[in-house]
Amino acid sequence: MALTLTVNGHTRTLAIEDDTPLLWVIRDELGLKGTKFGCGAGLCGACTVHLDGAPVRSCSTPVSMAAGRSVTTIEGITPAEGLHPLQQAWVDHGVPQCGYCQSGQIMTAAHLLAYNASPGDDEIVAAMSGNLCRCGTYSKIIAAVKSVAAKHQQGEARDDA
Amino acid sequence: MTLSRRDFLRVSAAGSGSLVLALSFSGCSGIQTGYREEDDRWVADAWLEITLDNTIYFTLARVEMGQGTYTGLTTLIAEELDVEPSVIRPKFAPVAPEYRNPLYKLQLTGGSTSLATSWEPLRRAGASARLMLVAAAAEVWQIDPASCRTDNGRVLHPDGRELNYGQLAKLAAAGKAPENPELKPREQWKYIGRERGRLDARAKATGTAQYGIDVELPGMVYAVVTRPPRYGASVAGFDDSAVRAMPGVLDVFAIERGIAVVADKYWRARKAQAQLVVEWNTEEALAVSGDAVMEHYHRAADDDPGEEERREGDFGAGVRSADRVIEASYEQPFLAHATLEPMNATAWYRGGRMEIWAPTQAPDLARIAVARVTDLSPDEVAVNTTFLGGGFGRRLTQDYVEEVAAVAARIRKPVKLIWSREEDTRHDVYRPAMLHRMKATLKDGGVTGWQHQVVGPQILDWYVRNAAPAQYPWAPKFLYDTLGKVGLMAEGIATPKDISAIEGAVDYPYRVDNLDIRHTHTDAGVPISWWRSVGYSHNGFAVETFMDELASELGRDPFQFRRELIRHEPRHLAVLERAAAMADWDSPPAPGRARGIALFRSFGTYVAQVVEAGIEGGDIRVYRVSCAVDCGEVVNPDVVRDQIEGGIIFGLTAALYGEITFENGAVVQSNFHDYPLLRITALPEIRVDIMASSDTPTGVGEPGVPPVIPALGNALFALTGIRQRKLPLVARA
Ligand code: FES
Ligand code: FES
Numbered sequence: 008m009a010l011t012l013t014v015n016g017h018t019r020t021l022a023i024e025d026d027t028p029l030l031w032v033i034r035d036e037l038g039l040k041g042t043k044f045g046c047g048a049g050l051c052g053a054c055t056v057h058l059d060g061a062p063v064r065s066c067s068t069p070v071s072m073a074a075g076r077s078v079t080t081i082e083g084i085t086p087a088e089g090l091h092p093l094q095q096a097w098v099d100h101g102v103p104q105c106g107y108c109q110s111g112q113i114m115t116a117a118h119l120l121a122y123n124a125s126p127g128d129d130e131i132v133a134a135m136s137g138n139l140c141r142c143g144t145y146s147k148i149i150a151a152v153k154s155v156a157a158k159h160q161q162g163e164a165r166d167d168a
Numbered sequence: 169m170t171l172s173r174r175d176f177l178r179v180s181a182a183g184s185g186s187l188v189l190a191l192s193f194s195g196c197s198g199i200q201t202g203y204r205e206e207d208d209r210w211v212a213d214a215w216l217e218i219t220l221d222n223t224i225y226f227t228l229a230r231v232e233m234g235q236g237t238y239t240g241l242t243t244l245i246a247e248e249l250d251v252e253p254s255v256i257r258p259k260f261a262p263v264a265p266e267y268r269n270p271l272y273k274l275q276l277t278g279g280s281t282s283l284a285t286s287w288e289p290l291r292r293a294g295a296s297a298r299l300m301l302v303a304a305a306a307e308v309w310q311i312d313p314a315s316c317r318t319d320n321g322r323v324l325h326p327d328g329r330e331l332n333y334g335q336l337a338k339l340a341a342a343g344k345a346p347e348n349p350e351l352k353p354r355e356q357w358k359y360i361g362r363e364r365g366r367l368d369a370r371a372k373a374t375g376t377a378q379y380g381i382d383v384e385l386p387g388m389v390y391a392v393v394t395r396p397p398r399y400g401a402s403v404a405g406f407d408d409s410a411v412r413a414m415p416g417v418l419d420v421f422a423i424e425r426g427i428a429v430v431a432d433k434y435w436r437a438r439k440a441q442a443q444l445v446v447e448w449n450t451e452e453a454l455a456v457s458g459d460a461v462m463e464h465y466h467r468a469a470d471d472d473p474g475e476e477e478r479r480e481g482d483f484g485a486g487v488r489s490a491d492r493v494i495e496a497s498y499e500q501p502f503l504a505h506a507t508l509e510p511m512n513a514t515a516w517y518r519g520g521r522m523e524i525w526a527p528t529q530a531p532d533l534a535r536i537a538v539a540r541v542t543d544l545s546p547d548e549v550a551v552n553t554t555f556l557g558g559g560f561g562r563r564l565t566q567d568y569v570e571e572v573a574a575v576a577a578r579i580r581k582p583v584k585l586i587w588s589r590e591e592d593t594r595h596d597v598y599r600p601a602m603l604h605r606m607k608a609t610l611k612d613g614g615v616t617g618w619q620h621q622v623v624g625p626q627i628l629d630w631y632v633r634n635a636a637p638a639q640y641p642w643a644p645k646f647l648y649d650t651l652g653k654v655g656l657m658a659e660g661i662a663t664p665k666d667i668s669a670i671e672g673a674v675d676y677p678y679r680v681d682n683l684d685i686r687h688t689h690t691d692a693g694v695p696i697s698w699w700r701s702v703g704y705s706h707n708g709f710a711v712e713t714f715m716d717e718l719a720s721e722l723g724r725d726p727f728q729f730r731r732e733l734i735r736h737e738p739r740h741l742a743v744l745e746r747a748a749a750m751a752d753w754d755s756p757p758a759p760g761r762a763r764g765i766a767l768f769r770s771f772g773t774y775v776a777q778v779v780e781a782g783i784e785g786g787d788i789r790v791y792r793v794s795c796a797v798d799c800g801e802v803v804n805p806d807v808v809r810d811q812i813e814g815g816i817i818f819g820l821t822a823a824l825y826g827e828i829t830f831e832n833g834a835v836v837q838s839n840f841h842d843y844p845l846l847r848i849t850a851l852p853e854i855r856v857d858i859m860a861s862s863d864t865p866t867g868v869g870e871p872g873v874p875p876v877i878p879a880l881g882n883a884l885f886a887l888t889g890i891r892q893r894k895l896p897l898v899a900r901a
Pocket of ligand 2: 091103104106107109138139140141142143144234557558797
């Protein structure tokens with residue numbers, strides 16, 4: 008069963024059973040370990056990646072669903088030099104505790120900001136509601152997302168001026 | 169700090185000529201440690217290594233599971249060494265006596281002890297190294313060492329010349345470590361106590377931090393284990409014919425803890441496992457259902473008043489002269505740890521040795537776990553620790569290491585074992601369910617007596633099997649089980665006495681004349697372990713809820729009532745008053761909301777919290793938590809705030825949802841739908857104030873948990889007039 012998908016811009020052809028969750032393909036076949044396994048049931052968000060730009064739970068997405076489509080993981084949003092603005096905000100705010108949930112949190116936040124560049128608190132909370140953090144880093148997550156949104160707004164204000 | 173007297177530093181020039189400082193807490197070495205593959209020999213490892221190319225390595229003897237040791241301990245060494253903490257490269261320690269936690273005599277991370285036990289020794293190690301580097305520079309320049317200064321990894325000559333630490337390492341290594349280096353006065357601290365980021369944040373924000381589950385080895389295969397659905401059951405027989413026919417399956421076999429299925433890929437192992445047919449022998453299996461555990465505790469409490477743990481005055485006489493006697497009992501359930509990274513470990517058996525990669529809180533015990541289930545001795549086992557995706561006490565128990573070791577010993581290939589979330593929830597070692605029976609005597613508007621009967625198991629009963637042999641690694645293996653029992657009595661393991669059931673009860677702090685605190689030791693047969701804040705987690709609820717009941721019985725304000733009875737304890741009093749002020753206690757809350765307060769000391773840290781809550785649409789809603797903390801001197805205020813806030817969320821999760829139940833001996837809950845964690849949508853506003861202090865730092869990873877549970881319960885009582893004496897709390901208007 009050969010299957011072709013594009014991951015972080017690289018097109019890969021794999022021989023793998025159709026029903027294998029995308030998560031294990033990303034982690035074990037492609038060696039991208041930043042995407043985490045938390046529950047395997049779509050309940051925690053640790054495995055969040057983007058499929059054609061939309062966040063999905065890779066633990067509950069059979070790899071066949073990603074065939075011919077484009078997958079982006081935490082490695083894919085990390086620039087070659089420096090950090091993605093959200094990653095920078097995560098570092099500046101010291102968001103991670105154990106850190107295990109944070110790839111998923113950042114991928115969810117990245118999608119939020121992609122369609123809503125300056126979300127309000129309620130919108131941030133609603134968007135992030137599927138991502139669990141056992142360490143309780145939620146308030147810093149909100150602060151970090153807001154800081155990126157605010158920078159964006161300042162940027163826009165400057166563009167307008 | 170008494171530890172420093174027993175510490176000593178050893179200096180050596182490592183092969184490359186780098187300055188290596190080995191710091192020992194125990195002074196007893198002689199056991200070879202730290203396997204290095206390149207030269208295939210065992211070498212002593214170091215705490216601090218400065219290489220000729222000016223790289224500074226610091227060995228972290230405590231694991232990083234989110235509690236901030238990676239940042240906190242590195243900051244301590246950096247301060248005295250005089251380098252930016254971010255320049256230092258921390259690495260996780262191998263198993264060696266040098267890295268043992270001096271309080272436990274074991275290499276483990278728990279009990280909120282990392283900072284307290286490292287506070288002096290690490291700063292002294294940093295100071296020693298700095299003095300040696302300065303001495304080396306002075307020798308090069310032929311000047312008085314006292315005329316040299318240091319700044320961020322460089323020694324400065326008065327005339328402006330400078331040498332970096334790497335350039336000086338070789339010369340410094342030939343020197344002698346000063347016996348008792350002076351430590352910087354706090355006014356000169358550059359890094360301790362300053363807000364700064366976490367050193368591991370970048371790796372964790374880019375997905376590059378390596379957790380146990382991320383370990384990758386050449387030719388690695390995957391294992392899953394089918395375990396008995398009921399604790400204590402064993403394999404009577406199994407049919408693996410369908411399993412073996414599945415793609416990628418390499419082997420299926422029984423191990424002590426169940427049936428292992430090994431395949432070339434994880435998902436193939438999982439799919440194949442589903443085909444396994446096992447017949448269980450359930451003769452000795454756990455059989456509890458529903459309320460059976462609590463019923464068992466109540467019977468035990470009736471039959472046995474328990475061992476006296478603290479007695480002051482005469483409670484019985486107080487009862488006879490009391491105006492009123494108030495009684496209540498509190499029931500608290502089993503709780504799972506639910507670390508977000510499920511249990512997992514990787515092992516490789518080759519050349520008569522086993523190497524383990526594991527997210528473990530106790531690498532020491534991991535070696536023993538391997539030795540127990542293989543023909544290896546602990547000396548033949550090396551343990552590599554990774555980042556931990558949460559610990560909370562769960563990873564002190566090495567059951568997952570036992571499993572992977574048993575598999576690796578047979579498979580003889582690198583093998584990674586991963587538990588599913590369902591397995592993680594159902595095969596946890598739980599926070600014990602506990603029953604508390606409380607009685608108080610009231611007279612003339614005050615409290616004259618307090619009786620607390622704690623009813624439930626002790627954790628060490630379940631733990632000694634692995635811990636005792638780790639203290640006696642030279643003992644022959646056949647003695648392990650015996651040592652598990654005898655070793656405990658001979659030397660004591662975590663403490664001379666297991667206080668896991670009574671901590672937070674025996675140290676009842678309020679001024680009451682007659683105290684009678686006892687423990688009825690009874691065990692329902694459910695495996696248990698330490699869980700973030702351990703005994704304090706349930707005693708906090710019992711003590712601080714009953715205090716609230718007494719305030720209400722006496723018609724007193726719950727804050728003023730506590731305040732009066734704690735006047736003699738200044739640190740308690742200060743946090744209590746601060747939390748009340750933060751919450752604006754004296755002003756009425758918004759309509760539909762109410763406040764509850766609780767005060768609790770655990771792990772040497774004083775915490776008071778006020779919770780503001782209401783009921784919305786049939787659900788409990790927590791709006792705000794105001795928290796004051798006194799944890800002594802603060803190394804990193806940001807980490808303290810994070811840990812306390814994390815503890816509050818952990819406690820709220822338990823108070824609102826936490827409950828593991830059994831049906832015919834099997835755990836009912838399985839994943840986050842029926843064992844929920846607090847989501848961001850339920851996040852209250854949390855404010856944490858840290859009291860200024862120059863006392864020795866105390867732990868912050870756990871003390872945030874206990875008070876929030878009674879504070880929320882007390883708020884709901886204030887809201888509804890209904891007292892809830894059973895957890896988790898429910899929305900009742
Ligand atoms: S692992 Fe996919 S949602 Fe939890
Ligand atoms: S940081 Fe540990 S689970 Fe989120």
